[in-house]
Amino acid sequence: MITLINPQGYCMGVKRAIKIVDETLKKDVSKPIYLVGKLIHNDYVIKNYEKLGLITLDENNKEKEIDQINTGTLIFQAHGTNPKIIEKAKAKGLNVIDATCPYVKLIHNNIIQYLKKNYDIIYIGKNKHSESEAVLSLSDRIHFVTNINDLNELKITNQNIYVTNQTTLSSLDLKDLLDLIKEKYINATIDNKICLATLERQEAIINSNYDLIIVVGDSLSSNSKRLYELAKEKTDAIFVSSLNDLKKYNLTTYSNIGITSGASTPHILVKEIYDYLIK
Ligand code: SF4
Known part of the structure; x- marks a missing residue:
């Protein structure tokens, strides 16, 4: 199927x-x-x-x-x-x-408002991603956290801390980091900004039951890469950008295949793969 x-x-x-x-x-x-x-x-x-x-x-x-x-x-x-x-x-x-x-803009605006109120900002994101880089350009008072090591090295003395994040992170990884931040900075204002489009796709994978998940996306797409990571934790998974990529794989051993795609993947690319597989 x-x-x-x-x-x-x-x-x-x-x-x-x-x-x-x-x-x-x-x-x-x-x-x-x-x-x-x-x-x-x-x-x-x-x-x-x-x-x-x-x-x-x-x-x-x-x-x-x-x-x-x-x-x-x-x-x-x-x-x-x-x-x-x-x-x-x-x-x-x-x-x-x-x-x-507009959702990314909202995050910029929130950060600017908290900076005006003299908060320090913790921003959780991926290194070298354009969304993170744009946010970090807003102020030197934004502390960039990409993983637990970054968090361990953080030394913020300001009691007023606002915590937010890149929209396309793994919701599970983010939760772990936010829990640790809550322990370290008990007064921090936490504002989880995983985008609904990201969250719904991730939850669909977490709750799925396929013997193979095909993730259709671009290697630059953060939300597609997170879907692939989650899919690999659940079951066998492959990441492809097009039908041509998919043709390299032998899928004959799989009987229950799910196809997901990133929030920036054109539906035509997904449809080509679906049509090829149902033949
Ligand atoms: S995933 Fe889409 S809707 Fe969500 S923040 Fe990114 S561009 Fe906006």
């Missing part, structure tokens, strides 16, 4: 970012149009936009790349961007469109 594990399809933030780009393409905006970093973490989507003439700027070198640009439209990615980079681009007279997911 082959099952599409619910939910599937783009999350709200990805849908919104794609709509922003599609609408921009229809408008008479200043050209060329640049995607600053990966709009969403899915190469299939980005390559399709590049075929339409959009230019992707290097996520890790965006500030320098924008420095070289004197005309055009910049669309900033869904995971968020250092606000100083956005302001600098506006000050240069470039047409700036911010496709940051």
